[in-house]
Amino acid sequence: THLAVAVALEQRQHSNVIFAVVPDLLDHLRATFDPANGIAYDERFATIKGIPLLVLDDLGTENTTPWAREKLYQIFNHRYNERLPTNVTSNRDHNELDERIVSRLLDRHLTRDVQIDAEDFRRRGRPDYVQGRGRPRRGR
Known part of the structure; x- marks a missing residue:
């Protein structure tokens, strides 16, 4: 995630970028079904599909x-199909994901699969890290 954010921030200086946690992205799409939302589903979906990164x-x-x-x-x-760059992070094995998506992610002609086997960046040097909260626990 840390590296993906860095890529997005760097690329944002040159073109439009969307960075989204997948469940949040789906929530944003679902929210467009509410007429009070102010943005049409088709518009938001087209933006996500066509964003440069x-x-x-x-x-x-x-x-x-x-x-x-x-x-x-x-x-x-x-x-x-449009050969638009898509950067994906996941802690799941390929066999745990939808095979239709994996087939696009692992096309050796268009993609690069990078496995990062490292300590969780959030935990480095932070013994007080509270799992799942993303911030150190405050002293009492």
Whole structure:
């Protein structure tokens, strides 16, 4: 995640970028079904699919409803066909993800799969780190 954010921040200086945690991205799409939201579903979905760089964090942590699987497939398939750069982070093995998405992520002609086997960046030098809260615990 830390490296993906760095890539997004650097690229943002040159073009439009969307960085999103996958479950949050799906929530933003669902929110467009509410007429009071102010943005149409088609508009938001087209923006996500066509943004010059899409950075998706935590693929595989989303609630895998049929709707969520289909929307993610449509995003990945469109970006794959249009050869748009997509940076993805996940703690899941490939066999735990939708095979239709994995086939786009692992196309050796268009993608690079980088496995990072390192200590969690958030825990380095921080013994007071509280798992899941993302910040140090305050002393009493």
